[in-house]
Each structure stands twice: as structure tokens, then as C-alpha cells.
Amino acid sequence: MLSILRNNVLTLFFIIVLAISFTTDAYSQYLINLMLVYVVVAQGLNLILGFAGMFAFAHGAFMAIGAYVSALLMNTLGVPYLIALPMAGLAAAFVGCVIGIPAIRVSGLYLAMVTIGVSEIVQWVLRHWKPVTGGTDGMLVASPTFFGVEFSDDFQSFYVIFVVCALMTVLAQFVIRSRLGRAFVAIREGEIAAQSSGINVARTKVFAFAISAFYAGIGGSLFSLTQHYINPENFNLYQTIMQFCMVIVGGSASLIGPFIGAVILTWLPELLRNAQAFQEIGFGLLLIVFVIFMPRGLAGLLISRNILPRERFSRAARLRKKPEASTSVVVERP
Amino acid sequence: MNPLLKVEGLTVRFGGLTAVDDASLAIAPGQIRGLIGPNGAGKTTLFNAISGLAPIAAGSLHLSGVDVTSFSAPQRAAQGIRRTFQTVQLVQSLTVYENLLFGLHSVARDPFTAFVVGGHAQRTNVDADRILAEVLEYLGMSDLQDRVVETLTIADQRYVEIGRALVARPKLLMLDEPTAGLSPAQLERLDDLIAKLPADWDVSILLVEHVIPLVVKLCDRITVLDRGRVIAEGTGSEIENDPVVQKAYLGERLDA
Ligand SMILES: Nc1ncnc2c1ncn2[C@@H]1O[C@H](COP(=O)(O)OP(=O)(O)O)[C@@H](O)[C@H]1O
Ligand SMILES: [Mg+2]
Numbered sequence A: 001m002l003s004i005l006r007n008n009v010l011t012l013f014f015i016i017v018l019a020i021s022f023t024t025d026a027y028s029q030y031l032i033n034l035m036l037v038y039v040v041v042a043q044g045l046n047l048i049l050g051f052a053g054m055f056a057f058a059h060g061a062f063m064a065i066g067a068y069v070s071a072l073l074m075n076t077l078g079v080p081y082l083i084a085l086p087m088a089g090l091a092a093a094f095v096g097c098v099i100g101i102p103a104i105r106v107s108g109l110y111l112a113m114v115t116i117g118v119s120e121i122v123q124w125v126l127r128h129w130k131p132v133t134g135g136t137d138g139m140l141v142a143s144p145t146f147f148g149v150e151f152s153d154d155f156q157s158f159y160v161i162f163v164v165c166a167l168m169t170v171l172a173q174f175v176i177r178s179r180l181g182r183a184f185v186a187i188r189e190g191e192i193a194a195q196s197s198g199i200n201v202a203r204t205k206v207f208a209f210a211i212s213a214f215y216a217g218i219g220g221s222l223f224s225l226t227q228h229y230i231n232p233e234n235f236n237l238y239q240t241i242m243q244f245c246m247v248i249v250g251g252s253a254s255l256i257g258p259f260i261g262a263v264i265l266t267w268l269p270e271l272l273r274n275a276q277a278f279q280e281i282g283f284g285l286l287l288i289v290f291v292i293f294m295p296r297g298l299a300g301l302l303i304s305r306n307i308l309p310r311e312r313f314s315r316a317a318r319l320r321k322k323p324e325a326s327t328s329v330v331v332e333r334p
Numbered sequence B: 001m002n003p004l005l006k007v008e009g010l011t012v013r014f015g016g017l018t019a020v021d022d023a024s025l026a027i028a029p030g031q032i033r034g035l036i037g038p039n040g041a042g043k044t045t046l047f048n049a050i051s052g053l054a055p056i057a058a059g060s061l062h063l064s065g066v067d068v069t070s071f072s073a074p075q076r077a078a079q080g081i082r083r084t085f086q087t088v089q090l091v092q093s094l095t096v097y098e099n100l101l102f103g104l105h106s107v108a109r110d111p112f113t114a115f116v117v118g119g120h121a122q123r124t125n126v127d128a129d130r131i132l133a134e135v136l137e138y139l140g141m142s143d144l145q146d147r148v149v150e151t152l153t154i155a156d157q158r159y160v161e162i163g164r165a166l167v168a169r170p171k172l173l174m175l176d177e178p179t180a181g182l183s184p185a186q187l188e189r190l191d192d193l194i195a196k197l198p199a200d201w202d203v204s205i206l207l208v209e210h211v212i213p214l215v216v217k218l219c220d221r222i223t224v225l226d227r228g229r230v231i232a233e234g235t236g237s238e239i240e241n242d243p244v245v246q247k248a249y250l251g252e253r254l255d256a
Helices: A002-007 A009-023 A026-051 A059-077 A081-103 A109-128 A154-177 A179-189 A191-196 A201-227 A237-250 A257-271 A276-293 A297-304 B043-051 B073-079 B096-107 B111-117 B128-138 B154-166 B184-201 B212-218 B236-240 B243-249
Strands: B005-014 B017-027 B032-036 B058-063 B081-083 B172-176 B204-208 B221-226 B229-234
Touching: A002 A009, A009 A026, A009 A154, A009 A257, A026 A059, A026 A154, A026 A179, A026 A201, A026 A237, A026 A257, A059 A081, A059 A109, A059 A201, A059 A237, A081 A109, A081 A201, A109 A237, A154 A179, A154 A201, A179 A191, A179 A201, A179 B096, A191 A201, A191 B073, A237 A257, A237 A276, A237 A297, A257 A276, A257 A297, B005 B043, B017 B043, B017 B058, B017 B221, B032 B043, B032 B184, B032 B212, B043 B073, B043 B081, B043 B172, B043 B204, B073 B081, B081 B154, B096 B128, B096 B154, B128 B154, B154 B172, B154 B184, B172 B184, B184 B204, B184 B212, B212 B236, B221 B236, B221 B243, B229 B236, B229 B243
Parallel strands: B017 B229, B032 B204, B032 B221, B081 B172, B172 B204
Antiparallel strands: B005 B017, B005 B058, B221 B229
């Protein structure tokens, strides 16, 4: 029984979320919705950051593209949400490709700088392209309608967000078990060996950008449903850092990690609402503590304690001692 | 017989240094070719040039008659050129099984993934589990498949690298000093393996090896590289008695 639960943690998560939302009040429902949005976004960031090992910091911007594209399609063209949502994802993925193609020339810190630059450019466009984006005033987001029924309040939009979140979760599982996911891990661990195994590193990286931006775009569109109103502030660097926090705290390169991260970082600020100062430095502290003491995040901890099952390609906790039995000393020749 | 690999006039330059200088060699199907030469002779660089990791300044490369000179490293891997590394290049924190999975890339299932990650889509429905089980069994590593690589001995890590190449059923397998750091017993076991690879896997082998008697025993023919140039080629006994080779080695290793 316990092992069934242990192997189906994510299914359990969705069942619990569904059960809670039948009994909850409007504000908690709003937070649950927000949490599910972050699950989507964090899963996307985890694909590029955790699995492919690329320091991309433009996910607030990708989210913005998704949010604005779906809002504009619905508001101005009356496009149904069923079409506006995938368009939001595809628009973000397209921008992800456009940014990815030049950005993959650099990696590590430089990639982080380039992508932060991109975020700032997107911010600037959102603020200054007033006729389209409404500038700093932001814009209202129409409620989605499915088959004539409007999904306007938090209880109703929950169903939309819940279903999309579940689908995106299935997609992430599929990606990671596919050759593509394997290629992500391979390029993270060493481009030379990856190339020699037949992996096209450049294309794999561009695709990591595209697919994680797709997640951010879908997440951005869902986010706009929870807010009913969007403005550039929603998608600034703080947004990106919070997502980064979710992946690191939850556990990068783990399929369960983003869930843990999204749950904690959605509810923690609520618990600390009376301690505003702590809330602000909280993220920073959390990041520092985890990066230094628990780089595999909570999922990594739970896996190494055998509470969660080991996932394919999730890095094993590093061993302290190498039981190297070889008698001869390895001397590297040039 | 048509050579499996034909290297003609291959040249690799690093700035002012010509690491591989107008090197030519041809390997027949099923052949084990030794590649020897003093440190810094350019053996690893020649490997890199053949596998697409080092830029080729001049010369050409044919695999089974196909000109692969302009192919990228992943394209050449997909064509069947696979290798191991002088310094083991495995993902130390992942299991043996997962490391072998990386080798399967060029047998991508569908055109879409083939486009993204590289490879070719001819082979469909590859049963990864079956292929990996077969290779692990062959290497005598079935019981190690779930071990994390960093817990393995260097000898076993070198087997995993060979396995990662074999899962793709390569045409050419290049082994860069696979015996470095091995104990005499481990060395003997690896020799036996290399000797039977061509017959069992229908593969040609290019082997860089420092222990000369071992190369002479294993290889059908030997190519000698010195300062980037091919200074001799022939059978084991021809090479051992070649004065040019002895001069390049200053007699030191050939006495062993
Ligand atoms: N990436 C590189 N950049 C510059 N010089 C290199 C590079 N790789 C190899 N070399 C040089 O090329 C020469 C041949 O090296 P290498 O192929 O590693 O020799 P071997 O494997 O025969 O010991 C050496 O002088 C080495 O310093
Ligand atoms: Mg070398």
C-alpha cells in the first residue's frame, strides 16, 4: 500500500488538490490555482535548468508573452480560450527559439546574463508598447468560455487550471523518459561525450529553450486567469527568481521537485504575511541555504533517504568515499 | 576489399602547432588497427579529428565509401563512428544502465527526435531494454547495471564506455588507451574482449595503446605516429624491426 503511494506521489498530489478544492473558501482556492500555475511554470524551468543544466533566466518574460498573447487574442479578436491557450504556449516557445539560437553560444554565467537582458527588454516592451499592452496600466483579462459557459470565478477557473496542469505534468514525464530528455541530461553532463554519442548539442539546447518557454507561456496564460488583470510588474525579475527558487528548493532534475517547490513557495509567503520583512529576505535566504547545503533540493533529500523512489536520471546523492578497488594508480598522460 | 575507414591527408592545426600532419590510413572491415607513437604524437587528436571533435584543416575522411569529412560529430556518430576517451567521459553520478542509454541516441525512433537530438530515423522500434541487456551480458556486467558509475573501478568504467559505444552497433570503434590505469589481471581481461569484438559485433577497431607487445599481439596492422606524421605502417613484426620506429621511440619501449 505504502509503496503504491510512494510510486504515485504525483497522482496523489492531484487527488488531494481536487479533494481540497471541493471544500475550500475563495481565497484558498485562489492560492491553490496560483500553486498549480507555478507547478506548470516550475516544471518548464526544471526542464532547462535542472535537466539540461542551462542557466536561463528569462522565464518571467516567457510567462509574460504567454499571458499577453492569450489575453490579447481573447480581448481583441474574441478567440476562444481553447485556442488562445496553446497559442500562448507556442508564442512563448517561438520567442524561446529566437532567443535560444543566439543565446546557446554562451553558457553558465554568461547565459544567465544574456537571458536576464532579454527579460529586461521584454519588460521595456510591455511598459512602452502602450496601444497593445496598455503599458504600466496593464490590461484586463476576459474570462474563458467553454461551450457557452463562462469560467469566471476562482472555483470555476480551477477546473481549467487543474486539467491543464495535469496534462503538462504528463507531458513532462513523457519528455524526460524520451530520447529528448535523455539528450538534455547528456548535454548537461558533458557535451563532448554527448556529441560522440550522436547528440546534436545545439539543437537540443534550442529545444530546451523552446519547450521550457512553452511551459512558461502556458503558465503565463493560466496565471492571467487567476489575476483577471495583468501588468508588467507580474513578470519582472522577481518572478523569475521565485521560479528559480521553486526549482532549487523543490529539487532540480527531479520530476517531483517542482511540485514541492511550488507548494512551499506559494504557501510560505502566506504564512509569513504578518512578517513582511522576513518575507522579502526569505527567498534570498532560502536560496542561499539550499544552494549551499542541499543542492539537490528537498526531492533530492527525500530520494536519498529512500522516502521517494529514485527517478531515472535524477542524480544520485554523491558518495563520500569511492570504493576504488584498482591497485594501480591512474596516471593521466597528455 | 573496400576499406571501412579511409583517412587521406588529414591535417589538424592548433594555431601554429600541426598536431596531425598529412596523415593517411585505411582500415579494412573487421580489422583491429593499432595506433602507437610517443606522448604528444597526435594520437588523441587524430581520434578527435575522425570523430569530429577537432577541426580538420585539410584532408578527407570516408566511412564505407561515404565522404563524411563535412559531417558534424553527432552525424559521424550516427554513421557508426564511436569511441572511448583517454580520460573516461561518463556521467559519474548516474547508473551504468543510464550511461549506456546515452549511447542509443543515433538510433532515434522518429524523424522528429532525430531532427532535434541528432541521428537518423531508419531504425524504428528500438527495444532499448533488450539492446542494453545484450550488451551488458556480453561485457559480463549484468549485475552492475544499477550501480552508480562513480562506485565502479576504473576498469569497469572503461567497460561501460565500450558498452555505450556498442549499444549503437558501430562500424568503427576507436579506443583511446583503454588499458591505462589497469592492473595486469584487468588488462588481460580487456585484451580478450578487444580481440573478439570484431567477430562478435561486426566492427573495426582503432586502438591507441602504449604497451607495445600488447598491440603487436592484438592488432592486424599498426600505424605509427610521430609528431603528427605517419612514420610507419605494417604488421607487428614489421613495425618492431623498423629502424625509423625504433629511432622515434629511442629504443626504450620496444625492448619491453
Ligand atoms: N585542443 C588543443 N589545443 C591545442 N593543442 C592541442 C590540443 N589538443 C592537443 N594539442 C596538442 O597536440 C599535440 C598532440 O596531442 P595528443 O593528440 O593529445 O597526443 P597523444 O594522444 O599522441 O599523446 C600535443 O602537442 C598537444 O599539446
Ligand atoms: Mg592521447
